Amino acid sequence: MIVALSLLGYALMLGLAGPRLLRPDSWADRAPRLAIAAWQALSVTILVSVALAGLALTFPTVTVSGDLAQLLRSCVMAIQEQYASPGGVAAGAAGAVLALAILGRTVGCLAAGLARMAHERAHHHRILDMVGKADPGRGVVVLDSNESAVYCLPGRRRRTVVTTGALLALDDVQLDAVLAHEHAHLAERHDLILGLARALASAFPAVGVFRLAADETARLIELRADDAAAARSGRLTVAGALLAVAAGGTGNLAPSVAFAAGGSGTASRVRRLIPPQNPLGRTRTALGSFAVAALLALPVLVLGGPAAAAAGHNFCPGATASVSTSP
Structure with a gap:
């Protein structure tokens, strides 16, 4: 029970404190890749903590200080003790329902989201096959549109699409910058990152931190792609290219499963690119990476502490005894 309450308290603390530490006006915009990982770790850790709490209620943990036989006896006795009372049975049943419900809901929504994305992409690929024109030199598909x-x-089947209107609005340097932005989305698989965040928000709509994580992830992956393009073409070039694309379109051509260079949020992204780059720094980035890893590891350590303690003990005392007593 103590382990389950600790995990639930940890999940509640993360849900309340996490969004404040990752607010947009903090360090997150200076290190979008780390911030994306932090939001993913925060969401997954909350989910895993609650699921492990249910598991801890179903199967009580024990403290082990002996051999393998004592480990098994302790486990059996703990389970018998819990399920000997109506309260223990109720707690175990509630924990099992909680863990299975979280797992089933998450897997179901994630599978449904991935299937929907695959269907929409296949539909748009068929449209591009009919009306698009391949440009092997640039590695893009050109779509005739003002x-x-x-x-x-x-x-x-990765594809980058450029309209004829964009080709007229952008010079060669700006076009290279925009294409570098799109290539960053493809290379870093931002579709899977955003798909997971949106799946959790869809699976648990009442949990506000999951909705916020999905919105922030969508915003941060655009910042990350901007930084990748700026590393190649320069920040001011990327800013000018974003403005040129946004000024010449409404964003209706791109499907919902695509990553478009322009669209909502372009103005704030351009303002971010105009000042000189102010990176977070190696030390702070390393500390942030360690914090992300610690977020994920702590729930497992809380639940698996007894097992970790048992791992250092000798599980075969009989063999030692036989050696010491042999003539």
Whole structure:
């Protein structure tokens, strides 16, 4: 019971304190890749903590200080003791329902979201096959439209789409910058990252931190792609390219499963690119990476502490005894 309450308290603390530590006006915009990982770790850790709490209620943990036989006896006695009372049975049943419900809901929504994305991509690929024109030199598909749009379709059949309106609005340097932005989305598999965040928000709509994580992840992956493009073409070039794309289109051409260079939030992204780059720094980045790893590891350590303690003990005392007593 203590382990379960500790895990539930940990999940509640993360849900309340996490969004404040990752607010947009903090360090997150200076290190979007680390911030993306932090939001993912925060969401997964909350989910795992609650699921492990249910598991701890179903199967009580024991403290082991002996051999393997004592380990098994302790486990059996703890389970018998818990399920000998109506309260223990109720707690175990509630824990099992909680763990299975979280697992089933998460897997179901994630599978449904991935299937929907695959279906929409396949539909848009068929449209591009009919009306698009391949440009092998640039590695893009050109779509005849007066609207200025550049977007990419992730997945196994990756494609970057550029409209004729965008080709007219952008010079060669700006076009390279926008294409570098889209290539960053594809190379870093931002579709899977955003898919997980949106799946959790869809699975548990009443949990506000999951909705916030999905919104912030969508925003941060655009900042990350901007930084990747700026490393190649320069920050001011990327800012000018984003403005040119946004000024010439409404964003209606790109499907919901694509990553478009322009669209909502372009103005704030451009303002971020205009000042000189102010990175977080190696020391702070390393500390942040350690904190992300600690978020994920702590629930497992809380639940698996007894097992970790038992791992250092001798599980075969009989063999030692036989050696010492042999003539």
